[in-house]
Amino acid sequence: MNDLSDPGISQQALAGHLGVLPSRMVLLLDGLEQKRLVERISSPDDRRNYALHLTPRGQQQGLTPGVHPGYRQLGGMQ
Numbered sequence: 001m002n003d004l005s006d007p008g009i010s011q012q013a014l015a016g017h018l019g020v021l022p023s024r025m026v027l028l029l030d031g032l033e034q035k036r037l038v039e040r041i042s043s044p045d046d047r048r049n050y051a052l053h054l055t056p057r058g059q060q061q062g063l064t065p066g067v068h069p070g071y072r073q074l075g076g077m078q
Contacts, residue, residue, distance in 0.1 A: 008051040010043065037061065 009017075015025035029052070032038040037058035040050035 007053045010049050014052060
């Protein structure tokens with residue numbers, strides 16, 4: 001299963017995986033990119049799409065793969 005721990009996933013695929021509207025995913029990724037946790041790299045297969053990659057700073061965050069910290073706070077995942 002692709003997620004940000006699997007480099008190169010597209011924004012659209014990640015939105016689908018997380019069940020987030022694509023327009024909302026753009027806003028979430030904008031915030032992560034501003035914090036230099038994620039970078040968008042033009043897809044070599046389709047220049048209309050971006051491949052998402054964690055930056056070295058993003059890899060140091062110590063997050064459990066597949067679990068967003070907000071879900072833990074809401075009690076959705078432990």
